[in-house]
Amino acid sequence: MRHLLSTKTLGYDEAIGLLDVAEDMAATQQREVKKLPTLRGKAVVNLFFEDSTRTRISFEAAAKRLSADVINFSAKGSSVSKGESLKDTAQTLEAMGADAVVIRHSASGAPRTLASSGWISAGVLNAGDGTHEHPTQALLDAFTMRKRAHGSASRARDLNGMHVVIVGDILHSRVVRSNVWLLSTLGAHVTLVAPPTLLPVDVSGWPVRISYDLDEVLRGEPDVVMLLRIQSERMHDAFFPNSREYSRRWGLDDARFARLPQSTIVMHPGPMNRGLEISSLAADSVQSTVREQVTNGVSVRMAALYLLLSGDREDSL
Numbered sequence: 387m388r389h390l391l392s393t394k395t396l397g398y399d400e401a402i403g404l405l406d407v408a409e410d411m412a413a414t415q416q417r418e419v420k421k422l423p424t425l426r427g428k429a430v431v432n433l434f435f436e437d438s439t440r441t442r443i444s445f446e447a448a449a450k451r452l453s454a455d456v457i458n459f460s461a462k463g464s465s466v467s468k469g470e471s472l473k474d475t476a477q478t479l480e481a482m483g484a485d486a487v488v489i490r491h492s493a494s495g496a497p498r499t500l501a502s503s504g505w506i507s508a509g510v511l512n513a514g515d516g517t518h519e520h521p522t523q524a525l526l527d528a529f530t531m532r533k534r535a536h537g538s539a540s541r542a543r544d545l546n547g548m549h550v551v552i553v554g555d556i557l558h559s560r561v562v563r564s565n566v567w568l569l570s571t572l573g574a575h576v577t578l579v580a581p582p583t584l585l586p587v588d589v590s591g592w593p594v595r596i597s598y599d600l601d602e603v604l605r606g607e608p609d610v611v612m613l614l615r616i617q618s619e620r621m622h623d624a625f626f627p628n629s630r631e632y633s634r635r636w637g638l639d640d641a642r643f644a645r646l647p648q649s650t651i652v653m654h655p656g657p658m659n660r661g662l663e664i665s666s667l668a669a670d671s672v673q674s675t676v677r678e679q680v681t682n683g684v685s686v687r688m689a690a691l692y693l694l695l696s697g698d699r700e701d702s703l
């Protein structure tokens with residue numbers, strides 16, 4: 387891999403290969419000494435133009451577990467406030483030594499621009515761009531689903547036949563786009579449940595079923611229910627839903643959660659708004675994978691950095 391920008395362009399074998407390397411990484415994280423020498427001498431720049439807790443810190447943890455140096459950049463408090471461009475910011479950081487750039491940006495397409503413009507020569511990993519994609523989130527979600535479905539026999543397996551329901555603000559979610567492409571590549575069936583005002587105009591071309599009735603969809607006993615928050619920071623161009631109405635119609639409240647089969651897993655990419663799109667009972671239940679997703683995120687990002695930066699090196703994990 388030269389860059390990781392999208393799951394839409396990730397083929398079946400590449401996706402399974404990445405999840406299998408993440409399995410290897412997860413196994414190393416069970417050891418007493420978690421640090422590996424694999425990326426010693428490499429430097430990873432975290433270039434974050436938007437806020438983040440999970441993604442930025444887990445990329446940092448992943449790089450450090452592989453012994454890479456990490457340089458953290460946050461647009462807040464930087465010379466971006468003085469008008470410095472993406473090109474100049476990226477080139478400035480690369481000049482301090484960067485083998486990979488992990489970028490989060492509010493502009494859809496910023497990571498692809500960085501990767502294809504020739505401004506920098508480092509590998510680029512998309513950590514979330516506008517409403518476009520968040521590929522490592524989808525990979526850690528798929529890893530989590532595969533692990534729950536197949537346990538220790540996950541290696542080389544896909545998600546064939548699984549029914550995944552994704553509920554909420556689809557329009558503004560980069561997580562949902564990356565998930566839809568990856569889940570369909572891996573053989574899962576996806577149903578999106580959302581208010582009509584929070585669905586993208588091109589959704590009819592996506593490999594998904596659409597429903598406006600959460601209770602009807604949940605009666606079908608899906609394997610996975612993934613809740614999304616209202617992404618108000620990207621809502622300048624859309625109808626802003628009433629929180630109480632959103633919660634009543636699109637939230638996994640206690641009553642809906644109680645009706646789910648015990649085999650259905652409850653996922654959320656975070657950050658969660660408890661009591662709005664997900665109840666605390668559901669979020670803290672044994673069916674919830676919220677914390678597992680965070681743990682798996684480190685292994686998946688270790689795999690992505692390893693595949694981008696290790697080249698032909700054959701260091702054992």
Ligand code: CP
Nearest residue numbers: 438439440441655656
């Ligand atoms: N899931 C996710 O992207 O979370 P952060 O915004 O905290 O990184």
